Amino acid sequence: MKLIMAVIKPFKLEEVKASLVPIGIEGMTISEVKGFGRQKGQMEIYRGAEYEVSFLPKVKIEISVADEVVDSVIEAIRNAAGTGKIGDGKIFVYSLDSLVRIRTGEKNREAL
Amino acid sequence: MKLIMAVIKPFKLEEVKASLVPIGIEGMTISEVKGFGRQKGQMEIYRGAEYEVSFLPKVKIEISVADEVVDSVIEAIRNAAGTGKIGDGKIFVYSLDSLVRIRTGEKNREAL
Amino acid sequence: MKLIMAVIKPFKLEEVKASLVPIGIEGMTISEVKGFGRQKGQMEIYRGAEYEVSFLPKVKIEISVADEVVDSVIEAIRNAAGTGKIGDGKIFVYSLDSLVRIRTGEKNREAL
Amino acid sequence: MLKIYLQNKIYLRKISCLSALCITFAILLLGPSRVMAGTEISPGDTSWMLTSTLLVLLMTIPGLALFYGGMVRKKNVLSLVMQCFSITCLVSVLWMVAGYSLAFTDGGSLNSYIGGMNKLFLNNLTIDSANGSIPETTFMTFQMTFAIITPALICGAFTDRLKFGAMLLFVGIWVMLVYVPVTHWVWGGGFLGNDGVLDFAGGTVVHINAGVAGLIAAIVLGRRKGYGVENMAPHNLVLSVIGASFLWVGWFGFNAGSALAANKSAGMAMVATQISAAAAGLSWLLIETIKRGKPSVLGIISGAIGGLVAITPAAGFVDPTGALLIGVVSGIGCYWGATGLKHYFGYDDSLDVFGVHGVGGIIGAILTGVFAIETIGGTPGMLEGNFGQVFIQLEGIFITVIYCATVTFLILKIIDITTGLRVDEDSEITGLDLSLHGESIQ
Amino acid sequence: MLKIYLQNKIYLRKISCLSALCITFAILLLGPSRVMAGTEISPGDTSWMLTSTLLVLLMTIPGLALFYGGMVRKKNVLSLVMQCFSITCLVSVLWMVAGYSLAFTDGGSLNSYIGGMNKLFLNNLTIDSANGSIPETTFMTFQMTFAIITPALICGAFTDRLKFGAMLLFVGIWVMLVYVPVTHWVWGGGFLGNDGVLDFAGGTVVHINAGVAGLIAAIVLGRRKGYGVENMAPHNLVLSVIGASFLWVGWFGFNAGSALAANKSAGMAMVATQISAAAAGLSWLLIETIKRGKPSVLGIISGAIGGLVAITPAAGFVDPTGALLIGVVSGIGCYWGATGLKHYFGYDDSLDVFGVHGVGGIIGAILTGVFAIETIGGTPGMLEGNFGQVFIQLEGIFITVIYCATVTFLILKIIDITTGLRVDEDSEITGLDLSLHGESIQ
Amino acid sequence: MLKIYLQNKIYLRKISCLSALCITFAILLLGPSRVMAGTEISPGDTSWMLTSTLLVLLMTIPGLALFYGGMVRKKNVLSLVMQCFSITCLVSVLWMVAGYSLAFTDGGSLNSYIGGMNKLFLNNLTIDSANGSIPETTFMTFQMTFAIITPALICGAFTDRLKFGAMLLFVGIWVMLVYVPVTHWVWGGGFLGNDGVLDFAGGTVVHINAGVAGLIAAIVLGRRKGYGVENMAPHNLVLSVIGASFLWVGWFGFNAGSALAANKSAGMAMVATQISAAAAGLSWLLIETIKRGKPSVLGIISGAIGGLVAITPAAGFVDPTGALLIGVVSGIGCYWGATGLKHYFGYDDSLDVFGVHGVGGIIGAILTGVFAIETIGGTPGMLEGNFGQVFIQLEGIFITVIYCATVTFLILKIIDITTGLRVDEDSEITGLDLSLHGESIQ
């Protein structure tokens, strides 16, 4: 099993979710994060002074998936989250040693 | 060393914490996240219109542990966080390459 | 590639960021988390009653890096985030299987 | 509904004449204004009117700013309070420059339709001039606060998508071309007042006017991106409750202040206001609980505001029992306006300006004609045998609805063509706080 | 303490008679009401009383709603503002329907205990009737706002766990069976007023009443789930500070308004109010800093409210120095009530309704008897040699405490048996905002 | 600028004499105070003055508390509302104990510089004494609210870094050594008032005083840690908008209340206040849009406050057109004060106390001398040929600036040496809410 973690633009969340359901992803965990990268931040004005907000709001998605669907999930996320503009975000993949569903105690693939 | 990441129902946090201290877990990091899964969301009413809130509040716990205690930690979390109802959450385990305590510079097992 | 995840004191974020730019780190993702550890919590007073706030505000930083810079990044974080007082936080390192830049589709090292 | 109004050919002549008026507006050269009688100033009445003035200002800032601000998504809350605050500034200056004069002085031969230019820049408003038992300065400021809140009410319809500059432009023009004339018609010596339309504190002038303008704005602008799909639930109803509270309390200045004195009429108007608001809050609560299963905070405050809107034209004319009934009916009526009506037609009147102020204002204007009591306000209503009053009230409603709808539509279209109305998609998605004002709340 | 009261056998007869009264309530057939003298209306006095009325309304919405709302956890804040808002609506209607009549008209042969039914639905409240120098309509509305805030105060005791429907039911019955009679006893011509109990603005009628009812409610309902274990620290004290500010400012309407005129008594009452609030804020601050090491925001605002409660019965009777001392004592007394007393007995009076309003009200009622000055309020106090006044004050306290405790207890128990009082555990854990109202703040 | 003032040797003698005065303060034994004439109380005027008093209190709590609180970072918001609330409590008591007497009674031979001690503890303030047509108790409370807001305004300069105890100490001493004497000079029978300085509602006494004290405090304390590097953008401008709204509305009490009656002067003062605030809001909006490209919420509310500050000394002396011009100029002037001036000199006047209140106050004081109209306030200004008035206004400004700067500096330095002014670095980083008060908002 893999855990796919993606950092995307906040307003793309609904689209990403919608693109994952058809390929069988029925669960995910998301969190509000801030990103720092090439994308220039918004300027905020404070009584004439301007601050660059270097950390931009992003959404982090974490999805545990079976090894064989990793590529299609990455593809789906890329298609849904991409705008072609700097700041679209990144997808990180790493291996899970094990996975447990708390309610039932099911393990690994059954717990997906 | 492993990193155990658990997504649980928010109001179970205190119980989970309480169940981990006896088995020697002295530190953890938590964050507020939202979960999407089989559990149906709350309906919110807005001037007669109803919205389903599809992302439900959850709490994510991250704990780094020595390999030999992984099972007992999973067990403890399951017992404390389980309500038997849909939405209890999941536990994810993956391997850490290394671990450092910032204050002392201790590495790996000493840093746990 | 590795993913370096560090939990630090919130007000050290700017310094940590500043110390990473010179060694070539151009992106990172941060989130607000709460930490539980040896550091004693603040007491909050409520009409004469006192509550110990056991979860303290921390900031979590996630950075994907090439294998060869892991050590220098850890070193830089330690120097910038360390205060020598309990609660400075921890650095966790684990391996990434792959990495994708959403905008371009670049993979792994190119996506860093 | 629009069709029905249009079929009332008898009004068409008046309307076209009014439209002509609105175009030739800028070239009006009007005669000398009515001179207010310089009677003795009463400190007691003045005290109450100074207080009423600030109460009505409180209704807009912070009242309406918070009421509306709490209902939008977090990324747009500052843009809403910005709208309310900047409207307050803009209309204050416009009212001083020309609005007051055109609304409340004598327009000579055109007096049925518009006032005169004798008090532009308040130049002939001396410290000694009086209006009844209060200084004319105070009367002017009191009326200024009405001119402020009316366009601010419209904001609820075009929230989250209107450009800031276009908003200021629209409000400036709308106040001069719609609010000022309608005020003159009803209160400034114009034809509606002369025809006997009862509007104690602005049910027609303020609420129907704002409600209709909001409806037109919602239709012209189109829906918010994501409407009906994304969750657009209010981000912080605590703000809305604070706002509703200041609207309620401020409404005492609005209604009881419209007695223009601290007298028994003010006392009775306050009673009516309180009872109608309370009854409407309860009736919305009840119907919502029956139909949705849960009473909501947004529901009870919307109901109370609906009750306040509906009692506005009636406050100085009805007794407590009349107020109770007006409250009950308007709570249910506005519930229907904000849920049934809106969803049926599918326009995105985002914060229900028409659903609450338009519907509530119309209900109130009609029921004023039903429940008016001669011993209280000098005019009997339908229940006391004066059936004609209801028709007079309908005249006021029809004329205002059609005039306001037409001119509002024209103003919006012209702005759309020239500077554009709607922000670009990116700005709408980012939220207006950051994209228009470079600020955000944490 | 309850035991001590009960041993005062001299009161037992009165109590049992009152309990009988409360049961036979619905079948009362009362005589003609007292006719208010129809003197000349003073615009100045009327202006101040219209203002005072809205100030007291401001105390409940948004004052109390925010003061309490900021102190609970984020998941329950909307349920609290909902309680305050819906109580405002409900009690306004009840007061109009029957409350005012039963509290303030002549009850004929039963007048010592309850008023008459002459003004049900305000039917005989004409626009011309006066109360002293103000319209009776205004007096009625002013008193309505007192009837609103009293049950709203109780909300702080049962927050986070009471069903919404049960809350409305409780408040409705409580207002009619407890608030209305006690008001009649003290201000409406009943036996406590006749016995000479001094209560300028409602220390007994409002605060002791609400405080005792809160205590009983906290005991009957039991503690919040997680009390003493989970962190239940206030989620947003900025809201509480806004609320406390409106309580403070609104209290000028409460206290100085209770002069029922804009006269020298109102002026002095405002001075006393301001000084007592300030002194109590400082004295709580000081004792907290000494005992806990840090002055807290919640502390200073609680102290100020305690000082306002304590000066309420005294405002029109004492001089500035008396007010200063009442403030200092009540700040310390309420600190003890909200920390020592509560923790000693272990009940969960969640937001310290008894600790602040009960304790503060009792301190104030007693000290009114001590510090009253004849040249100011017409009655001398203990310091001027009139030792009896303190005992008369104690009579007022005892009777109110026992009557209120008994009837409140009965009402709650009956509701508990019929519809149930407490939400289920899941709803309590989820938070009342979502579970009762389907709403939440972001 | 300081140098220029110091070169005005003609003032040096006065200054040194005042400094001596301030040191020998505690040992003053003053003669009998002026007896206020005991005329008839007017209910109408009293009603308005009771209302004005509570309006000015509203300006501090919650007005200023929220206006400032919304502008700081989330970790310091409670410390700011705590400062405003505790200053309210502290100054109320100090004013009652000695402030009122020293400011507003006759100081005998020293009367040009300071009042007497006849009304310490308000002992000789009877319920019957009057000030013009209102009770003296009400005059005293009205003035108390001015004494409260002035030091509260200074909080904006030293926010995020001053110890709580040191803040209370500073405020207590500053009120007695700076606010009380300056008030006496201008309004209490002292030399500035006698010299003919026009200050209708406190442009000099309140705003220049607070602005200068803020500037000195910012310089003595040094910058906030991270100033210019970290993002210190306002955490919640919705709070600031609520605060600005209450400041605006409360300012009607401040300015129109300073007529001390509900008369035509109050009416005109309210007009001037409204127009200046609105015009200044718009002029800041405009210049900001031109220079930065985006109109900001913080900008328009800052502008409106600047316009309110500037109209304060002028409110009872100018006509609507004068008010409009004062508004336009002050909006631009305060924009420069809060952006250009501050950044040029590099001090961290965190929330622009000097930039808005100092600069706005000076602009207003000068323009009062320019635009004053004889038929309105009894004194002609420069435009009516009275060129001397501008110089008299400058005298008032110079003396206040130098006296206030000197004494404020001394007080701060003495506190710094004894108890210390600034919190330690850890507390500053953690935020004052948690470190000083053990509380935080969620």
Ligand SMILES: Nc1ncnc2c1ncn2[C@@H]1O[C@H](COP(=O)(O)OP(=O)(O)O)[C@@H](O)[C@H]1O
């Ligand atoms: N090395 C990294 N480690 C972790 N997160 C990163 C890294 N680089 C970028 N990110 C995340 O990806 C987001 C987008 O990156 P950015 O460089 O702005 O645009 P793009 O990826 O389109 O070139 C950032 O805001 C940040 O959250």
Ligand SMILES: Nc1ncnc2c1ncn2[C@@H]1O[C@H](COP(=O)(O)OP(=O)(O)O)[C@@H](O)[C@H]1O
């Ligand atoms: N594939 C997944 N990847 C990551 N998180 C998941 C995944 N599936 C479920 N979750 C998390 O677990 C939570 C509970 O899942 P849900 O399907 O609602 O209930 P259950 O696990 O009891 O069947 C979700 O809210 C989500 O946060």
Ligand SMILES: Nc1ncnc2c1ncn2[C@@H]1O[C@H](COP(=O)(O)OP(=O)(O)O)[C@@H](O)[C@H]1O
């Ligand atoms: N086992 C752990 N797993 C995950 N996070 C941990 C663990 N132990 C500590 N932490 C994180 O590190 C922070 C600092 O730990 P603490 O024990 O307080 O101080 P120190 O690391 O300096 O000894 C904690 O607040 C928590 O966020």
